[in-house]
Amino acid sequence: MLEIGGVRVDTLAQTYKTPLFVYDEDQLRSRLQEYATFFQSDTMETGVLYASKAFSCKAMLRLVKEYGLSLDVVSGGELYTAKAVDFDMSKVYFHGNNKSKEELEMAINYGVGTIIVDNLMEAQMLHEMSQSIDHTIHVLLRVNPGIDAHTHKYIVTGHVDSKFGISLLQEKELVDVIRTFDQDEHLSFDGLHAHIGSQIFDKNAFIAEIEKMFGFIKHLEDTYDIHLNTLDLGGGFAATYTSEDHPIPLQEVCSTIVSHCEKQNQELGLSIQKILIEPGRSVVAEAGSTIYTVGFMKQTPNKKYVFVDGGMADNIRPALYQAKYNADIANKMDAPKDTVYTVAGKACESGDILIEGIALPKCEPGDLLVTYTTGAYGYAMASHYNKNPLPGVVFCRQGKAREVIRRESYEHLIDLETDE
Numbered sequence: 001m002l003e004i005g006g007v008r009v010d011t012l013a014q015t016y017k018t019p020l021f022v023y024d025e026d027q028l029r030s031r032l033q034e035y036a037t038f039f040q041s042d043t044m045e046t047g048v049l050y051a052s053k054a055f056s057c058k059a060m061l062r063l064v065k066e067y068g069l070s071l072d073v074v075s076g077g078e079l080y081t082a083k084a085v086d087f088d089m090s091k092v093y094f095h096g097n098n099k100s101k102e103e104l105e106m107a108i109n110y111g112v113g114t115i116i117v118d119n120l121m122e123a124q125m126l127h128e129m130s131q132s133i134d135h136t137i138h139v140l141l142r143v144n145p146g147i148d149a150h151t152h153k154y155i156v157t158g159h160v161d162s163k164f165g166i167s168l169l170q171e172k173e174l175v176d177v178i179r180t181f182d183q184d185e186h187l188s189f190d191g192l193h194a195h196i197g198s199q200i201f202d203k204n205a206f207i208a209e210i211e212k213m214f215g216f217i218k219h220l221e222d223t224y225d226i227h228l229n230t231l232d233l234g235g236g237f238a239a240t241y242t243s244e245d246h247p248i249p250l251q252e253v254c255s256t257i258v259s260h261c262e263k264q265n266q267e268l269g270l271s272i273q274k275i276l277i278e279p280g281r282s283v284v285a286e287a288g289s290t291i292y293t294v295g296f297m298k299q300t301p302n303k304k305y306v307f308v309d310g311g312m313a314d315n316i317r318p319a320l321y322q323a324k325y326n327a328d329i330a331n332k333m334d335a336p337k338d339t340v341y342t343v344a345g346k347a348c349e350s351g352d353i354l355i356e357g358i359a360l361p362k363c364e365p366g367d368l369l370v371t372y373t374t375g376a377y378g379y380a381m382a383s384h385y386n387k388n389p390l391p392g393v394v395f396c397r398q399g400k401a402r403e404v405i406r407r408e409s410y411e412h413l414i415d416l417e418t419d420e
């Protein structure tokens with residue numbers, strides 16, 4: 001029987017029902033500690049912002065807080081969750097390409113430390129709103145460096161026509177935005193932000209990003225006398241989903257980024273004082289697994305299906321990105337994997353396939369199928385499709401489980417519905 005964080009998977013399934021997201025809490029903790037330890041420089045201030053879009057809940061944010069990291073939020077909802085755990089708002093960075101006026105007001109009222117502005121219209125709105133605030137908000141401007149990180153096309157955000165940020169090719173617009181902040185006594189314009197994609201394996205992509213960004217910062221200094229002190233390089237560090245994935249070890253990613261930034265600062269005679277990164281997936285993905293119960297099986301002319309009691313509603317990534325996952329039958333860990341299955345969910349969609357062609361022990365109804373590396377963009381992207389309740393989430397540590405998000409009931413599903 002497989003155990004997660006020292007807790008037997010059958011005990012978890014009986015206690016909390018399936019589907020169930022389970023995190024190995026020690027693994028989460030060690031990842032947070034590694035980021036805090038490895039991303040350090042002797043000559044610059046450094047900061048790690050956990051990108052909470054990967055998995056946001058109060059228990060997770062409390063861990064982020066405990067390890068002293070900062071936080072990246074992209075919506076009023078993520079910000080509200082940060083507030084609910086009393087996260088130090090000076091360490092919160094508010095992202096988003098279409099923040100509403102209400103969301104910006106919320107950020108201002110909460111005292112959010114840094115707003116990452118995405119476009120000229122947002123800059124103008126924030127400038128107008130800032131007249132009524134009595135403190136200073138730090139601002140970074142998201143730019144699009146046009147780096148192709150060779151990842152899945154849907155998650156590359158750095159190509160020139162991306163919806164995110166302002167392209168470095170649109171220099172006039174960029175300088176106009178920066179000048180907007182220059183005249184604003186409540187907004188302190190600190191620097192630039194870029195993010196080149198997600199699930200990136202190649203450290204040269206980050207080196208290319210750093211060179212591009214430092215080169216541009218130098219250009220701003222030389223041409224416009226604009227001096228910046230902060231550079232946020234975004235997230236995107238890969239996680240291991242299957243044996244085909246070989247992410248760069250975390251220590252190496254961190255030291256490569258830091259040393260390259262130090263070098264660029266020196267070689268170009270710049271004085272960037274602070275560098276930031278925003279990892280999401282690489283913090284939480286590998287610590288998370290999903291437990292399903294096997295239901296029916298079906299043999300078609302070419303496939304052997306095993307059906308589980310969740311699917312695309314709790315893990316949209318295979319359908320959306322053709323993402324690959326690994327799995328085991330938790331109650332048959334020592335049995336020979338002699339049967340090739342297609343693992344399909346219960347949604348009314350033929351694309352609801354979690355894993356195509358995986359060797360597993362012979363399955364039977366009631367078996368507990370566990371998919372690994374579901375800790376990032378799993379629960380976070382879950383839906384109620386087909387009106388299934390959202391699964392619960394449990395953290396396991398040293399043999400003890402604690403429920404951090406309760407499983408929804410059918411009552412929850414109609415809770416907001418009126419009889420009008």
Ligand SMILES: Cc1ncc(COP(=O)(O)O)c(C=O)c1O
Pocket residue numbers: 051054072095157195197198199234235236237278279280281282
């Ligand atoms: C601006 C920004 N920062 C950080 C992240 C986190 O990325 P990842 O989960 O790949 O580390 C994303 C998502 O790709 C993002 O868009």
Ligand SMILES: N[C@@H](CCCC[NH3+])C(=O)O
Pocket residue numbers: 053155198199317321376377
């Ligand atoms: N949600 C995506 C990544 C996008 C990250 C946010 N910019 C995934 O599951 O891989």
